[in-house]
Amino acid sequence: MTDGGSGLGAELRRRREAAGLTLRSLAREISYDKGHLSRVERGMSPPGRRLVELYDLATGADGKLAAALLPGAVRPPSDRAPADRPPSDLPSPDLPSPDLPSSNRPRGAAVRPGWVADERESALAVAAFQASLAQLRTIGRELPPGVVLPALDGQFRALSTLTSGVPRPDRRLLRQAARTAEYAGWMAQEAGDAAEARRWTGAAAELAARAAHRDLRAYTWVRRAELELYAGRPDLVLELAHRAGSDEHVHPRVRALAAHRAGQGYALRGDQASCLRELGRAEELWAGSAEVRGEGLDFGPESLGNPGPFVSGWCWVDLGRPGRAAEELAVAVGRTRSAQSRRGRGLFGARLARAYVEAGELQQGVEVGRRALRAVAATRSATASGELRTLVGRIEEAPRHRPAADFADRTRELLADLDGDGGR
Template sequence: MPQPSTDFGEELRKRRLEAGLSLTALSGAVHYSKAQLSKVERGLKAPSRDLARLCDAVLSADGALIALIPTVPADTPARPARGEVNEEDWIMQLSPDGTSRFQPMGRRDMMGAGVASLMTWRSDAGSRISPAAGVGMLEASRSLFTHYRRLGQTMEPGLLLPVLIAQTHTLRELSADAGTGTRRELLALGSRYAEYVGWLVQETGDERGALWWTQRAVDLAAAGGDRALAGYALVRRALVTLYRDDAEQTVALARRAQSGTLPPRIRGLAAQREAQGHALAGDLKASLSALDRARELLARQQSSSDEPVIGTMHLPDSVGMVTGWCLVDLGRPREATEELNRQLAQVGQDAVRTQVRYGVRRALAYATSGEIDHACALTAPLLDGVATVRSATVTTDLRRLARVLARYSDHPSVRQLGPRLGTLSRLSTSRGETSP
């Protein structure tokens, strides 16, 4: 829990007076009570990050007020150790109660553990697969991958992860016996599967497991001669730091992923992540500059019908949506609602996870701007989707929304929404263990 500090309160009061605003005027602008602002200024109450963002924007502090909010120290997400593509056994336990586990083990550790099995089978490691079989597996796996990503929009990660892990293993295993050209394509597709597994694992709330899978995606891609995915791994690591509210590390990782040697799409996605990091820090100019760079880079991307898209495939205008996202963190909720309204109107209704993710953020923007009835009206139809997709990242914003609405606990719409919102904001998102 944040501790009261006179530093923020003194700086807030100084900037408020310099701007010629009374406490009443500031209260009306940020939708916090005059009494609460008075306690914050006198160092009797700790400010939330949301309050700091709003005050920073209203008083044009360019991040100075946000910088005074202490953050919980967190280690930079470490890059997991590289793994040899074919020197690791994967063990998966599937339980009827929905609790599943995944554990990678070295071959020697596996033999030493003496793991008992009811059933074993093996493929002939010395025989090459025929070119026709390799092409057939590639075509089938690409088609399945598109379907799996669509399913990931409408179901919780724990139900989809076992089949995705198994498919990744199959592609990895087949690559060992394929001809050179087919091997590269099998490894490239396997890396996309592994990267998607990493994202879904993060959706369960398991950061360590997510980073492990992202590194395995890099290893598979590199084994097939593709070094570019290592750049996207930095974007994924930056997503972890983003949800830790670590603006500095988010920006640093995203900038490292914007090397001129990487494909425009990866650099564009990295620029979007950089913009989100700047938004956390309250730096409007830097955030908008990064978004402009992202739009220019993503416009230059060359699409291939054979390769799955890196990053989201459900946002018609990802830069526009991320702009709305950033405006919330920049303390500009009214501008955010306008942009998010435009962008959500373009998202397909079958993209439930995407609708929920950005829909909750839109509701947060409305609540932050004081439009409580509308915020509640937007939130209510999203809650079934929240329960369905069980996303740790969505839950982060849902908890933030619940905290804002808690300030209006006597409001009829809040009283009606409150019980279920509270339940879902406390919901555990993980039904399995996927960490190495």
């Protein structure tokens, strides 16, 4: 796609200005670089297909802009050109369109898209999907991700059917689809499929933008930062976390979670001062969040419960202070053991066991590690498995300790089993 110098770029600019958007506000809304958008509108850079679609959504053109400027059939998501992303933007995976079920989804009875309902019918549908997602979240805290992912996929397809082909789809349905995609992304991460987790998270971001759900849109950047954290890429963690927390209009709880991610990114770098600054900022935001009204904050970890004590202990491990980490994580895990999900107990229990072993307290590490191992065996958590792998490595580096060596052998057996089942 090329711009003849003024035609396509000028039309994009005209639509933006007619919608009352500045370049800065549009760049923030669709998460593109402002300079790149300026070059596109002046005809200096060709806009990719995806960028035209985002202009269409952001300016409320209801498909008219994309239809006029992008004649022909829409390409499948996996065939998006690299030019669809500005060079200065973060790496972005090929994302499934939230309106089009991906090819690997089961085929069912044909349903005509474009469901149009009155206010009462729409409200009933949203309430039903909300209740169903809440049940799946409860199940997902205790059982393997493979148990809930097919149901999440089915819900997403159903919501897509209700919102596709509708000139002005109900925002509540779009938001519910975004929440479903966000949770599916986390379950895909827990199943060990980072690529699928990125696709689901991208779909959630796109739907949240369409539904004008600023808080959930920002939270998808927090989720992407988490994926980069587990991939060991602190620079991307920080860029994504800062992007998520830079909008002062986003609810303080979401911005606090973004600050937590930034703190973890700095800890991964070994930058203690910056890490503690971000963790302190997170606590300030969280403390003041109770007085700020938020709409639809039913997403994120334990429905946006404060993970501050866990994150702080997590960071001290990466900062090379295992004794301090063990102190903080032991208190956090001990206070919430009865209420915390089995999935959470597996992850943070494994982290706590690692802190004990690195601090030279092997017996304590083995005792905590055994409890974490039982939780991971039940939930098949890929993220917790990663902590267990590191724990085994630390045990191998420590002085010979028979109970620790036996525990390491049992952990290797579980990890081999998990590697073979793909999170089922």
